[in-house]
Amino acid sequence: MSTAPPAASAPxxxxxxxxxxxxxDGWDGLPDAARAALRGAETLVGGARQLALLPAACAGERVPWPAxxxxxxPGLLAAHxxxxxxxxxxxxxxxxGIGRTLTEVLAEAGAPPPRVLPHPSSVSYACARLGWPVEETEVVTLVGRPLTGLAGALxxxxRLLVLSAGAETPAQVAGLLRDRGxxxxxxxxxxxxxxxxxxxxEGTAADWPxxxxGTDPLNVIALDCARAPDALRLAAAPGLxxxxxxxxxxxxxxxxxxATLAALAPAPGELLWDVGGGSGSIGIEWMRTHRTCRAVAVERDAVRAGRITRNADALGVPALRVVTGPAPEALAGLPAPDAVFVGGGLTAPGxxxxxxxxxxxxxxxxxxxxTLESEALLADWYRRHGGELVRLAVAHAVPVGGFTGWRQAMPVTQWSVTKSLSPAAPSAPGDAQ
Known part of the structure; x- marks a missing residue:
């Protein structure tokens, strides 16, 4: 007689x-509901600075956040x-803030979400002091995130508000601004x-004093962005x-x-595989279209892979993931993409x-x-799966003696297709399958 294994206990x-x-403003700035919650708590969790703001009337056990x-x-909640x-x-x-993390952890445990009693955010305070409309002010956080992420918002x-990671952040921001023009x-x-x-x-990034x-660790940085006249202009649209x-x-x-980004059609939150990353330009500009867009660049050459990382940092998308290795082997285990761009290695088997x-x-x-070989491959896939097959030709005006003429770049053949929502027999060319 066999018995079923006991069910795993919930956290x-x-x-x-x-x-x-x-x-x-500490305790004095809290409304009655927040004060009552703090007085009645058996466990008080927070940063050391925050816990020090509470009076002795808050008698619960004080637990500083671990790092x-x-x-x-999860372990801290289980312990209490x-x-x-x-x-x-x-x-x-x-x-x-911590509200998101707690909500996610409690949801994973099957527990109800936390009760949240908010205080005015530093963004609300800063906009009130500056006279900036909150809805027109972009916010970039550097708390636990790379400094280079700011570059994409410049x-x-x-007008930008930067949530600071500490006392050193303003000087670091000034340095990045100088480096980026x-x-x-x-x-x-x-x-x-x-x-x-x-x-x-107050000051300018060029001569930030x-x-x-010194600077208090609890600070917010307000930027009125101004590009130097000789700095390269980087637009928000693809085609840098x-x-x-x-x-x-x-x-x-x-x-x-x-044209390639237009065919890929990025949308917020989507993930791109940039296969044969080269310099990383497609993945980088995919991510620049919206702060929630994600990308993985797959590049077999280690030198180029390092270059992709530097380009991503320089252009404000340090979260671009770079995988070094040949495709298709390097694709194994990657999260499922919403879109794929193949810019090299098309004839690699599989x-x-x-x-x-x-x-x-x-x-x-x-x-x-x-190349003709890869073009023939794309033509075959187009025949079997439909989509759109186009040839992109670009010519640039160049001096020809004392005159001006056209210099033709190598034409690019591009196949783009959307995978069908339901299985069907191959359709006529021009229809996606």
Missing amino acids: RTPARVTVVGIGA PLRPAV AGREVCVLASGDPMFY HDGR FGPTRMRVLEQLGGPDERQS PPAG PDAAYEHDGQLTKRHVRA LLEACWAALPPGGRLVANTV
Whole structure:
């Protein structure tokens, strides 16, 4: 007689988790509901600075956040199972705060979401001090994220609020702005917003002076972006100048790149495989279309793979993932893509088959080539699966003696197709399968 194995027990969670937003004004700035939650909590969790803001009337056990924070959350909640837990967060807990992490962890455990009592965020305070409409102000966080992520948001005339990672962040931001040609940008650092020690420092990125006495770790940086006259202009749309990239000639050129991104049709949150990454331009410009777009660049050459990483940092998308190895072998284990671009190695055995198999229904595949052999391969796939087969020809005006003539670049054959939402027999050319 066999017996079924016992069911795995669900993770133990607290009786209730309440998240309280708190500002630099501490206890005095909290409403009655937040104060009552903190007084009644059996466990108080937060940063050391936040816990120090609470009076003795908050008698619960005080537990500072461990580091790294995210992996420690499930264990911490399990250690206080059955208790009333109150978590302290800076400002609005659901705005780049701990509220999201707690909600996800509790959902994974099958527990109800936390009760959230928000405080005005540092963004709300900063916009109030600056007179900036919140809905027109772009926010970039550098808390736990690479400094180079700021580069993608730099555009002449734009207002940005940068959530600082600490006292050194303003000087680091000023250095990045200078390196990216935005030295004339006006910088204002707002410290201890909403608290009794609130203050503001101002200067330009080109000559940023550390304020007397140093910068408080609790700061927000306001930028009025201004590009230097001689700096390369980088638009928000695909088709950046070729000069924006470090490359060895393996670069999808500007006009073909713009046409390729149009065929790939990125949408927020989607994932691209950039197979045969070269200099990384397709994956980089895919990610620049929206901050939630993701990309994996697959490149067999280690030198080029390193170049892709440097280009991604320079152009503000440090989250681009680079996989070094030959395709299709290097594609194994990658998360399923919403779109695939093949810019090289089309004739590698099994490459197109692997890319096609990985695409879900509705996914897009775009492949470019300049060789007759690869063109014949694309023509065969077009015959079998439909889509669109085009030839892109670009010519540039160049001096011819004392006159001007056209210099033709190598034509590019491009096949683009959307995978059918339901199985069907091959259709006539021009229809996607």
